[in-house]
Amino acid sequence: MKGTAILFQEQNIMYIEDIDQSVFKEIKDQCGCKHCSCSLENKVVDFGAVSPVFWHEDEVDWDYGY
Template sequence: MKGTAILYHDENKVTIIENVEHSVFTEIKDQCGDKHCQCQIENKVIDFGAVSPVLWHEDEVDWDYGY
């Protein structure tokens, strides 16, 4: 299943990852609160730094709607 992962950082920063497998979201969620949250996306290891909390949204986000 694919969807959108929403990662919250300090200082009101947010990272949105669209079209991501739920297993990648689970991997990120398991590292929530660590200093370095890392996962592999498209054969690249990405370090998102510290994230907390993380949210999952099935399907795509309709950006025209005003999220």
């Protein structure tokens, strides 16, 4: 199942669209760590400190905000 991950960082909110739920779970398991990282598009991405994270099934309709 694919969806959108919503990551809260110190100064930002990051949206990662069209990712597998398994990648989201990998990020969620690292929640609260100083360096949250995962593999996206065959590259390791370090998001820094992330807490909390949320999952939204499917894509976000940005015209309506959900």
